Amino acid sequence: MTSPESAGHAYDVVISGASLAGSAAAILLARRGVRVALLERRSDPAAYKVLCTHSITANAYPVLDELGLVPALEKAGAVRNEARWYTRWGWIEPRAAPGGPELPHAYNVRRSVLDPMIRARAAETPGVDLLLGHQVTGLLRDGGRIAGVRASTPDGEREIGARLVIGADGKDSAVAKFAGIPARKHENARFGYLAHFRDLPLAGGIGQTWFLEPDMAYAFPNDDGVTVLAVLPDKKKLPAFRQDLEGSFLSFVRALPDAPPVDSAERVSKIIGTVDYPLHSRKPAAPGVALVGDAALTGDPLWGVGCGWALQSARWLADAVAPAATGRGGPAALDKSLAAYARGHQRRLRGHQQLAADFARSRPFNPMESLVFSAAARDEAMARHMYLFASRLIGPLRFLSPSVVAKAVAINLRHRRHRREAAGPTR
Structure with missing residues (x-):
């Protein structure tokens, strides 16, 4: 009616x-x-x-649940999107706290x-x-x-x-x-290409992201054994990259630290991408x-x-x-x-x-980011904090709050002290 x-x-x-x-x-x-x-x-x-x-970040899991899509996604083989990130200080590898709840997730599909x-x-x-x-x-x-x-x-x-x-x-x-x-509009100083690969093994079977400062790359496992592999270099590299798209793409991936064995996997899509993707x-x-x-x-x-x-x-x-x-x-x-x-x-x-718009200028980490990212590579609790931000479950103010910065300082000072002690007395 x-x-x-x-x-x-x-x-x-x-x-x-x-x-x-x-x-x-x-x-x-x-x-x-x-x-x-x-x-x-x-x-x-x-x-x-x-x-x-x-990839659907964990902040959207409640919406998927309200829509009633979670069982269907699980049945379709969607992969829970755990992740690890490479930095110049090593890998950030978030894990659930001992005795605590599992890390929040949504899905790669x-x-x-x-x-x-x-x-x-x-x-x-x-x-x-x-x-x-x-x-x-x-x-x-x-x-x-x-x-x-x-x-x-x-x-x-x-x-x-x-x-x-x-x-x-x-x-x-x-x-x-x-x-x-x-x-x-905010200009993006990186370009990006991606392709889908079947049977591409990843460490831990989970998503990987490489912060190469300023270049970026990621590999996200999806349903049906397919992994999305993407590279996002600085635009200064675009002319040379375009001369041989496939060769440049594969060379970039092979050069990644702890690179996935791309040559042993089957590429099941074209290499596609965009050379200009501003933030709107x-x-x-x-x-x-x-x-x-x-x-x-x-x-x-x-x-x-x-x-x-x-x-x-x-x-x-x-x-x-x-x-x-x-x-x-x-x-x-x-x-x-x-x-x-x-x-x-x-x-x-x-x-x-x-x-994001500031980081899209294709710059290295600023001092504040360096402090927190390096601490996350050295401390499990800080790695979980990083995971919450990457999942968009907390905002930038909480991610870089004064208490977090103070904790990051303490973690890095402790790390340096341990390195000095391990090196022994100097003459």
């Missing part, structure tokens, strides 16, 4: 983009009583994002598995209409307010009315463009429109945070706007809830993005 508050709108919400952020937002909003049109420009329900780290899975879950959710082959070409307005979208479909142009339009359409968001929401950030909401996932904030791919933040931002939005999206309280209530979502999004992610 259509409530009086919903009269006059085909849907409460229209979402552009049916990948992670859009499908998650559709499910969570519909479960809260919102009628959702979920638009996807591609017609294939099995379509997926190709250029991705294929190929997008060819994940995207169709979450899209199918959205399609079967009561209150969600998945509309494939629908590409947003403009926004509808009524009395100055956004009132839906205009979309190109296999059957021609279509207008779909709604109180709220959500852009889940990636870093080049058409919804943001049509709504006049500009992007702030936009205001997450304006009257009648909201942005989630990469449409709101695109991080540096070396950190592998995009999937996790896509899922989290979908949940933050659903929690903030669901009642108002059904018409309860009128336009003023919806605008207030959108403003609350925007404040929460920026409060949670602004610090992470600022730190």
Whole structure:
């Protein structure tokens, strides 16, 4: 039955983009009583994002759990994403504290598995209409307010009315463009290439990241025995790298400290990548429109945070706007809830993005980072602290808090003292 508050709108919400952020937002909003049109420009329900780290950080595990995807991911062979990191001080190897809980995790899983899975879950959710082959070409307005979208479909142009339009359409968001929401851009001084390898053994069977200052690399094990192997060198190396892409890629990997035996593995994909991937950030909401996932904030791919933040931002939005999206309280209530979502999004992610944008300048560690990373390579508790930050379960202020810095100083002083004692008296 259509409530009086919903009269006059085909849907409460229209979402552009049916990948992670859009499908998650559709499910969570519909479960809260919102009628959702979920638009996807591609017609294939099995379509997926190709250029991705294929990793969901642990901060998003509660969202996966709420969506009911954890059993399906486990059944599909998704790999729990434990990790270790190489630094010039040695490997940082987080382990659970003796007698304590296991380290938090989410999953590494190929997008060819994940995207169709979450899209199918959205399609079967009561209150969600998945509309494939629908590409947003403009926004509808009524009395100055956004009132839906205009979309190109296999059957021609279509207008779909709604109180709220959500852009889940990636870093080049058409919804943001049509709504006049500009992007702030931070240049990335690294380029990146990745490929998928089958049967590539990794130490401990877990993810590896190499901080080479300024170059980077990582290897993440995924479902079906496939590992995503990526290199992210300084852009100064790009001209030489491009002359022989395959040879340069493999040479870079072979030169990594404790390099995985790439020559004994089977490459099962092309080497793909991007030579220019700036970090984008936009205001997450304006009257009648909201942005989630990469449409709101695109991080540096070396950190592998995009999937996790896509899922989290979908949940933050659903929690903030669901009642108002059904018409309860009128336009003023919806605008207030959108403003609350925007404040929460920026409060949670602004610090992470600022730190990532600074590191994207392709610089070595600064003194503060050197202090904490070196301590993490020498102390198990500090390694766990590093793991919580890499999992985006704590923010930069807590990661580099005064108490943590003081502890790192003590760890490094103790390490130097032990080295002097082991070296014996000097003459």
